[in-house]
Amino acid sequence: MKILALETSTEYCSIALWLDGAVISRCELAVQKHSEMAIAMLDGVLQDSGFRIQDMDGIAFGMGPGSFTGVRIACGAAQGLAFGASLPVAGVCTLQALAEASGKPRVIAALDARMGELYLAAYEKHDEWKCVIEPCLCKPDSAPAIAGDGWFGCGSGFAVHGKILGERYVGQLHGADETAVPQAAAIAALGAAQFAQGCGKDAAEALPLYLRDKVALKTSEREGH
Numbered sequence: 677m678k679i680l681a682l683e684t685s686t687e688y689c690s691i692a693l694w695l696d697g698a699v700i701s702r703c704e705l706a707v708q709k710h711s712e713m714a715i716a717m718l719d720g721v722l723q724d725s726g727f728r729i730q731d732m733d734g735i736a737f738g739m740g741p742g743s744f745t746g747v748r749i750a751c752g753a754a755q756g757l758a759f760g761a762s763l764p765v766a767g768v769c770t771l772q773a774l775a776e777a778s779g780k781p782r783v784i785a786a787l788d789a790r791m792g793e794l795y796l797a798a799y800e801k802h803d804e805w806k807c808v809i810e811p812c813l814c815k816p817d818s819a820p821a822i823a824g825d826g827w828f829g830c831g832s833g834f835a836v837h838g839k840i841l842g843e844r845y846v847g848q849l850h851g852a853d854e855t856a857v858p859q860a861a862a863i864a865a866l867g868a869a870q871f872a873q874g875c876g877k878d879a880a881e882a883l884p885l886y887l888r889d890k891v892a893l894k895t896s897e898r899e900g901h
Contacts, residue, residue: 736867
């Protein structure tokens with residue numbers, strides 16, 4: 677199975693190609709140049725592999741949560757490529773991608789959502805990943821409770837709110853990777869699993885996962901929630 681994956685939900689831009697478990701990937705700091713960089717990186721990965729877009733079995737993309745602009749770029753690119761090559765798509769949650777890349781069996785994934793909030797989810801892996809806390813938007817001091825211990829934290833949420841999260845999950849959290857960012861290699865692996873289960877979707881269904889209704893909320897509005 678050959679899967680092309682895109683991930684642009686943070687300040688990084690990454691592209692990956694899944695070839696029956698082998699992965700060719702590129703990841704670079706993009707800041708606000710995701711659109712320009714993604715195409716060049718895509719071309720590079722395909723050239724390295726010797727394949728064309730038309731040779732792919734599907735396109736996976738990081739559907740969010742994350743930067744609104746970045747998530748839209750990944751969705752739009754996946755749609756355009758899939759329509760052009762008549763391929764199915766698979767949206768992958770960026771928080772699950774963090775869990776996949778961590779190599780840990782119990783993961784609390786958290787991305788900084790700004791405005792003092794987090795995008796947070798928790799996953800536990802046996803043969804497959806099970807979502808223990810569904811992706812949500814929350815304040816670090818009111819992050820959803822979780823059962824058991826042996827949890828590993830990853831993502832920028834721990835870089836920004838690590839102390840509060842450490843107190844919230846005291847005795848349960850055993851280590852964290854604050855520098856972890858969602859990357860296309862993990863998106864590709866999770867997307868390949870979706871395609872293998874026959875869960876690919878039409879390109880028109882390459883939709884983002886937004887956990888915040890508005891991009892910018894006034895302070896008075898946020899305090900009213």
